[in-house]
Amino acid sequence: MVYLVIFSFIKKFSTDRSIQVRVGSTLSETYVLDNGTAQGSIISPLLFLIMINDLTDELRDVESSLFADDSCVFKLGKNLTHITRSVQDNLNSHCGVICGDLRYHSLDKTVAVVFSHRKDTDIKLSINNRSVKIDNKAKLLGLIFDSKLN
Numbered sequence: 001m002v003y004l005v006i007f008s009f010i011k012k013f014s015t016d017r018s019i020q021v022r023v024g025s026t027l028s029e030t031y032v033l034d035n036g037t038a039q040g041s042i043i044s045p046l047l048f049l050i051m052i053n054d055l056t057d058e059l060r061d062v063e064s065s066l067f068a069d070d071s072c073v074f075k076l077g078k079n080l081t082h083i084t085r086s087v088q089d090n091l092n093s094h095c096g097v098i099c100g101d102l103r104y105h106s107l108d109k110t111v112a113v114v115f116s117h118r119k120d121t122d123i124k125l126s127i128n129n130r131s132v133k134i135d136n137k138a139k140l141l142g143l144i145f146d147s148k149l150n
Contacts, residue, residue, distance in 0.1 A: 010043075010047065013037075013038070013041075013043070014037060014047065016032075017032070017033040017036075017038070018030050018031060018032050018033060019031050019033060048068075048069075049068075052066065052069075055071065056071070056073075058093070058094045059073065059090050059094055060089075060090065060093075061075070061086045061089075061090070062074065062075045062086055062087060062090050063075065063076070065140070067141060070140055070141050072138075072140050073087060073090060073091075075087055080114070080116075080118075080120075080121065080123065084123045084124075084125065087112075087125060088125055088126070091125060091126070091127050091132075107127055107130055107132070110127070110132050110133065111132070111133045111134075111135045111138045112125050112132050112133070112134050112135070112138075113134075113135055113136065113137060113138045113145065113146075113147050114134075114147060115145070115147055115148075115149055116147065117148065121147070122134075136148075
């Protein structure tokens with residue numbers, strides 16, 4: 001019985017949500033929220049962790065790091081073609097489904113970095129036929145990692 005009450009509360013808490021902004025005496029339009037949890041709510045961090053708990057379970061032949069809403073997929077090796085193919089395969093099979101509705105993902109914040117001293121490190125990656133930005137640095141959990149690991 002307790003489980004039904006908790007489930008009912010969470011369902012009501014997370015559906016039919018909308019927001020509106022007030023600046024002075026002016027109100028914005030009301031926007032319906034398709035996903036996410038209420039900022040500042042005590043239960044929101046727990047619901048978020050439950051939502052992303054299995055995010056990396058389906059990844060194959062790559063490593064991953066997940067902390068709150070920061071995630072990273074990486075592959076070590078010497079063959080850049082194999083590494084790129086492996087990462088792209090995971091983006092196609094896993095992230096293509098999850099990121100398709102952008103529940104967990106913002107392509108604008110996604111970046112790929114090749115960590116190498118080699119010169120020929122040109123790669124192309126995409127999510128749902130949209131190019132992933134290739135850069136020489138990435139920020140993860142507040143730390144900046146550059147392609148030469150300086």
